[in-house]
Structure formats: structure tokens, C-alpha cells
Amino acid sequence: SAVISQKPSRDICQRGTSLTIQCQVDSQVTMMFWYRQQPGQSLTLIATANQGSEATYESGFVIDKFPISRPNLTFSTLTVSNMSPEDSSIYLCSVEATGTGSFEQYFGPGTRLTVT
Amino acid sequence: GENVEQHPSTLSVQEGDSAVIKCTYSDSASNYFPWYKQELGKRPQLIIDIRSNVGEKKDQRIAVTLNKTAKHFSLHITETQPEDSAVYFCAASPGQGAQKLVFGQGTRLTINP
Numbered sequence: 001s002a003v004i005s006q007k008p009s010r011d012i013c014q015r016g017t018s019l020t021i022q023c024q025v026d027s028q029v030t031m032m033f034w035y036r037q038q039p040g041q042s043l044t045l046i047a048t049a050n051q052g053s054e055a056t057y058e059s060g061f062v063i064d065k066f067p068i069s070r071p072n073l074t075f076s077t078l079t080v081s082n083m084s085p086e087d088s089s090i091y092l093c094s095v096e097a098t099g100t101g102s103f104e105q106y107f108g109p110g111t112r113l114t115v116t
Numbered sequence: 117g118e119n120v121e122q123h124p125s126t127l128s129v130q131e132g133d134s135a136v137i138k139c140t141y142s143d144s145a146s147n148y149f150p151w152y153k154q155e156l157g158k159r160p161q162l163i164i165d166i167r168s169n170v171g172e173k174k175d176q177r178i179a180v181t182l183n184k185t186a187k188h189f190s191l192h193i194t195e196t197q198p199e200d201s202a203v204y205f206c207a208a209s210p211g212q213g214a215q216k217l218v219f220g221q222g223t224r225l226t227i228n229p
Binding site: 031033041042043044045048058059092094096103104105106107108109110 | 117148150158159160161162165167205209215216217218219220221222
């Protein structure tokens with residue numbers, strides 16, 4: 001499986017500010033996904049990032065709040081904009097395993113965000 | 117869109133006994149069903165998965181069964197060990213376009229020594 005890293009691993013931010021989270025993969029992947037995991041909750045997909053096109057956002061998530069970049073096949077960023085305490089969550093990127101017909105998805109270590 | 121329901125939310129079993137976690141999904145077009153294990157403070161780890169053209173899959177002490185007609189799938193862990201204690205998530209992939217995942221609510225499994 002791909003080796004996935006995220007930066008930062010954690011951060012404490014003040015409300016009204018923005019944080020950009022980076023996701024780096026050690027191999028080229030077509031699709032990258034961004035999920036949010038609120039404290040003690042399940043994972044919810046924020047958006048799907050495909051290189052060379054705009055990200056596709058899920059219901060309840062908008063580009064102005066969560067802008068995503070996907071400049072190449074190994075890297076993506078998620079920005080959490082104008083943060084409020086409700087944005088305190090773990091943000092995880094994931095990628096599909098390479099290989100024909102593989103549906104397996106692997107997660108990065110996550111970024112634990114606390115908004116005060 | 118797809119909706120995945122997972123039960124139970126918590127499960128406590130004696131070491132050596134079996135544990136079963138069940139999920140139902142709503143979208144009959146879903147074609148891929150993975151299970152993830154998440155230990156405290158760690159990332160979700162894929163432990164087993166099944167595709168819609170298969171009814172059962174086994175990997176050592178872990179097995180997953182799928183009933184497409186009833187739209188439910190289950191995780192079976194046999195001979196449980198303390199290191200099986202974690203939160204387990206089922207997921208379904210709606211099977212159209214990118215293989216995004218819709219997750220169940222999670223099951224906190226505790227293995228009692």
C-alpha cells in the first residue's frame with residue numbers, strides 16, 4: 001500500500017483563522033479523498049480531489065469553507081477557512097490503492113485540529 | 117444517496133469468544149464493502165473487504181459475509197484477543213465514479229480478558 005503523510009499532525013488555532021493541511025503520497029494516485037472525523041464519531045467524506053480538475057464536494061461541504069488543491073498526482077491540500085470551534089475534528093486524507101481494479105482505500109495519519 | 121447503518125454501537129465479549137458486527141446499506145448499486153479497525157489515536161486500518169460478486173471472504177480469524185438481496189453485510193471475528201479491542205467501521209462504496217466510501221457509525225469492541 002502507499003505511504004501517506006500529513007502535515008501538520010495537530011494544531012490549535014483561533015477562531016476566524018484558516019489552516020492548510022497537506023497530504024503527500026509516495027506514489028502517483030488518481031483519486032485523493034478528504035474526510036472529517038469529529039470527536040468520537042465516524043468518518044464523513046468532505047470531497048474527492050482529482051488532479052487537473054476541481055474537487056467534488058459532498059452535501060454539506062462547500063468550496064469556500066474547504067478549498068482543496070491537487071497540483072499533481074502525489075499531493076493535495078485541504079484548507080479549513082474561517083474556523084469555528086465546530087471545525088475541531090480530525091481531518092484525514094485517503095487514496096485508492098494503485099493497481100487495476102483495486103478498490104482499497106488507505107488513510108493518512110490524520111491532522112487533529114482544535115479551534116479555540 | 118447511500119446510507120449505512122451499523123450495529124451494535126458497543127460490544128463487549130470475553131477473550132476467546134466470537135464477535136459479530138452488522139451493517140445495512142441502502143443503495144443497491146453499492147459494490148464494495150470494506151471494514152476498518154481504528155485504535156485510539158490511530159488512523160483507520162483496512163482489515164478486510166468484500167465485493168458485491170462475492171458472498172463471503174475469510175482471512176484467518178476475520179470473515180465478512182454479504183447478502184446483496186437483504187443489503188446487509190457482517191464482520192465476524194473468532195477467537196477474540198485483547199488486541200482486537202478497537203472501534204470498527206463498516207463502509208459501502210456507491211459504485212459510481214470515484215470509489216468514495218460512506219461509513220457506518222462505528223462499533224466499539226472491547227475484549228475482556
